[in-house]
Amino acid sequence: MESELGCPVCRAGAHTIDIPEVGVSLMSHVIVRRCPACATYWLETERYLAAVSDDEARREAPDVLAAG
Numbered sequence: 001m002e003s004e005l006g007c008p009v010c011r012a013g014a015h016t017i018d019i020p021e022v023g024v025s026l027m028s029h030v031i032v033r034r035c036p037a038c039a040t041y042w043l044e045t046e047r048y049l050a051a052v053s054d055d056e057a058r059r060e061a062p063d064v065l066a067a068g
């Protein structure tokens with residue numbers, strides 16, 4: 001599925017893991033990153049780094065990001 005999330009800044013950073021870390025979810029074992037330019041959340045696992053919507057970020061890492 002093609003994602004429309006992110007901006008040129010964090011899309012470039014996604015290749016070098018250069019997006020600032022927000023926190024680590026112990027529940028879903030993902031590292032939550034957020035682009036300082038467009039505020040898009042990125043979820044990093046051992047397998048992939050993907051831009052997600054705010055809602056999806058909260059679903060995936062509720063212990064890092066306040067629910068609701």
Ligand SMILES: [Zn+2]
Binds near residue numbers: 007010036037040
């Ligand atoms: Zn961005």
